[in-house]
Amino acid sequence: MQIQVNSKGKGRFIYQQIYRQIKEQILSHQVRAHHKLPPKRELAKSLAVSTNSVATAYDQLLAEGYIYTIERLGYFVEEIQRFDINDQITPSFPEILREEESSREGWISLSHMNANPKLFPFRKWLNCQAKIYEEHMDELSEMPHTQGPYILRKNIANFIYATRGVKCEPEQIIIHATSQGLMERLLMLQTTKTAFAVENPGYARYYQLLQRHQFKTHLIPLDDHGIDVKYIEQTNAQFVITTPSHQFPTGTIMPISRRVELLNWASRDEQRYIIEDDYDSEFKYQTDNVPSLQSLDYNRKVIYMGTFSKTLLPGMRISYMVLPTKLLAAYQEAFPLEIQPANNLALYTLNEFIESGQYEKHIRKMTKHYEEIRTALIEALSNNLTRDLVIYDIPAGLHFLIEVPTSKSYEEIEQAAQQEKLELYTLKRFSLNPLPLIQRNRLLVIGFANIQMEEVDEAIQRLARCI
CATH class of the missing domain: 3.90.1150.10 (Aspartate Aminotransferase, domain 1)
Structure with missing residues (x-):
């Protein structure tokens, strides 16, 4: 074996230099299989390095399977096949996939x-986070509940009842990093025969998600009152995705007459549901907030979805949905071992942020x-x-x-x-x-x-x- 060690130059440690060169010679088959390596002291002496450096290099090669050891005989090269290399694959990165590092200066x-990060109360958020280290250290060391911490779900339930009229128990709330993730889980509860109706124009990410999962999707036009229920009635849709409090992107606020019409449509079939995306309902000007569609739902037909991305920062990625009890049972049966995707520290910090009154x-x-x-x-x-x-x-x-x-x-x-x-x-x-x-x-x-x-x-x- 040919090994060169640079003990004075900057870069890799000596043991890393030895390890890398032996590994490369094994992979290139310059050293044959079952060849005996020099004893540690002998190689160390020939390279003018410490025995510990050679021992550490050998240990790493042994751990990765490049060499094996036989007691009292020493170290030997493991038998490793040559790599099958496809000549059709270009070694360089395709330029079409390369990203340019863009600057937002002047935009x-x-x-x-x-969202405007300059107006976010970072100090108060960090104060809430510091309190979590003191009061919830045990919870941070454990896997969180699949639906999110109960204490946060309880505070969300209280908050959306006070601000949006949403009636639910904490057990009905599912927390996730994204609204798309929540929607995808809903889709996984359905059969491929389930048909959806979506607003057009509307939220393209939901539409793409439905297309990706190959669900039949009806595009429903809008009028001055929002999504047109008469068009929905002409389809076989079982789920309607709508933004009644501030239609996206037209901004239309759905009046009570249309809300009742939509709820009645859902009530006429056991399999029908309305997905209410209440994405930026916290912000209302000149008048009080319009109550949610779910607050009028006497037949448990509305799946309510909300997010903290609009009120906090988009990068925090915390969303939630409220499931009717029938769907909740199906959800818990389908996802009993699902790992909570949102950051557990952020969830407990958000809970403290709400409890302390800072969120309001x-x-x-x-x-x-x-x-x-x-x-x-x-x-x-x-x-x-x-x-x-x-x-x-x-x-x-x-x-x-x-x-x-x-x-x-x-x-x-x-x-x-x-x-x-x-x-x-x-x-x-x-x-x-x-x-x-x-x-x-x-x-x-x-x-x-x-x-x-x-x-x-x-x-x-x-x-x-x-x-």
Whole structure:
């Protein structure tokens, strides 16, 4: 064996150099199988290194199976097949898969998905986290309950009853890292014959999930009251996914007449359910919050879904759903050993954040901030864009829709936004088929979750150049 050791240069430890060179010679079959390696002291002397360095290298090779030992005889090379190498596989990484490290410097966000990290109370959150180390150390050392800590589910149940009118027991709540993960588990409880109805335009990620699992999916158009129940009745759908408190992306608030109509549709068949995605319902301006659809559900037909991504930070990834008792029994039977995917420390910290009253204070603070930003955006749009601009001013959530007359296509507007460093989404992203896009004017989603007040005028100037 040819081994060279650099004892003065920077880099690998001496034992790592020995280990690596012997391993490479074994894999390349420069050293034949069952060849005896030099004794540790002999090799150490020839390399002018310590015996411990050689012993450590041999131990690592032994642990990985490159060599074996025979008592009183020494170390020998293990018999290892040559690698079968496919000549058709290129060793270089495909350029089409390579990501560019992008900089957000100079960008302004009109996204509905982001949050403003400058306004998040990090110190108070960390204070709550510090308290967890003192009071819940035992729980942090254990595997969490598959549905999430009971204490948090209890506080969520109390909170959504007080704010959204949702009636449930803590046992009905399932916590997960993402709403998509929750939806996927619901799909796993269904047969492939189950049909779904979704809003169009609507949440593309749910639609893609349904398509991936090959469920029959009906795209239901919207009217001024939200999802059109008459169209649902013409399908064989058993599940309807809807956003009644702030339709995504149009912003429509479903009135009581349509809510009753939808609930009655579900009540007429034992297999029918409504999935209510209440994704940004915490933020309502000028009037009180609209109660959830689940609060009107006397027949236990509504699956309520909520998230903390809009009120905390998107990267924290904590969502939950409330299952009717019949579905809860099926869920617990299907997922008795499922590992809780959300971060256990974050879950207990969130519980303390809620219990201490900091969460409610944060929502009040953010609601006031968002209302100010929203008002400034609407005023700037009205004053600086074309007279024919239509603003769908629905005072809820973290975005609103505008309709602009322009000769540009959606693709051209999106390309212009990239050049202007303006994070902007159009209706094209949320149209599940081309039907919502046929109108002459263009519909843009104006989000205000992560734009600073001092950026508003500049954002509108960039938007004007895009359209």
